[in-house]
Amino acid sequence: MTPSRQEEQRGNLGEAIKEAAWEQIAEAGASSLSLRAIGRALGITAPAIYNYYEDRDALVTALVIDAFNSFGDRQLAARDEFPGPGQELERLRATGLAYRQWALDHPHRYLLIFGNPVPGYQPPMQELLPVMMRSLSALTGCISELHALGRIDLTAIPRPLCEPGNRFFAMLEPADDEARAVYALAMLIWSRVHGQVSLEITGQLPPFPGNGAALYEFELDSIARQFILPN
Amino acid sequence: MTPSRQEEQRGNLGEAIKEAAWEQIAEAGASSLSLRAIGRALGITAPAIYNYYEDRDALVTALVIDAFNSFGDRQLAARDEFPGPGQELERLRATGLAYRQWALDHPHRYLLIFGNPVPGYQPPMQELLPVMMRSLSALTGCISELHALGRIDLTAIPRPLCEPGNRFFAMLEPADDEARAVYALAMLIWSRVHGQVSLEITGQLPPFPGNGAALYEFELDSIARQFILPN
């Protein structure tokens, strides 16, 4: 007698549910995620999922955290490709290129964490902030390094207001003026790469030479030229 | 005997359906749009909507077209605030500021036309391309003007590939190299403002001074300094 799918999966059903969810998201997008369809794929019924995730939102949160970790891993790995002193610019560029490549590799994960919020889903920031900050630390780290080397002039960068209720309050509150300027520049660079990448993966940009990279590399060069002093 | 809501609406139910849909979208976002809830709000049953829109997608398309027209109206109005010769830079900046302001005024409309695709919705480009091109014409017009005045150097701008199947194929196909470079620069500028605006209205950017405009105006200045030659 062959073991049922249910018995095969026993013990790691929580992970199997996430895997099935990713497969479903890869096919039809993040917001058409069906617990019943996940159950069908795993040979269980939909309410069984409630033993592993409190509700649909909790499952989405688990997926978001996984996505942030996957994204953060790539960001940090790209940064560490150029670990030496004197390679600060290469580090920054590598994280920039990795940003787009990860998004192209996992467009639905990208949209899940950086796109429109899933309807009705309120992200629990307390849970997400650590993985968010880790994933952005590659960029902010590069900026900090370059600033410490005197190669970035932060005086003209607008400072963010530090108002409670904002998504990044817990991140900005303990930061001094310099750190806030670093964050602001990171946000500015992030918004540029996000603009292109989000339009590209949603098919709203025409294709460019070099697997679509020409316009993106133009932007990376623009960022370096505008903000990073030579030498 | 008071006239039923049904009788009140008769004759312009098609418009009333769209209005109810916008109200619903303003409350819960674009993808949680319910035909039955629209019917409830109007005192009709859901299947009656099928007399005005073939299905849910057709209603979404009508909403998208309305949103593009509203957006385009504001873009063109902003451009026309500085109609004189010699005001080309002010025109460009006014369209840039109007871009953000319209998004802040109508965040759900913005996300509907420029954000994640609504799950399962395939936009009919043949219908949408005219209103899309009109709404982008304020920006492309400003760039063309400035280029004609010798104030933009397009040589370094990457040219888009013109491949069928892309969203903008019908727009790029008849354009010559110069027009394609204008489009490419427009896409680049668009991706920058879209990056900031989309992050801002989804609450992923911290607030900045001047009603959040400080970082955005910094970007508009960056665009002008990088691409527009003085005089």
Next chain:
DNA sequence: CAGTGTATATTTACACTGTAAACTTAAAAT
């Protein structure tokens, strides 16, 4: 070993969703 407790599933049920089909009603056209 017997019995109990707990974890994990299922079944059932409810309130939603889009939409297809058949039916009713009222106005317009011949």
Next chain:
DNA sequence: ATTTTAAGTTTACAGTGTAAATATACACTG
């Protein structure tokens, strides 16, 4: 006056998330 047509309704079906009650099987305890 009769027929046609438009624009509603009711009914029905297949799907959704999820709450509540129920069944089952394993682990621990007396």
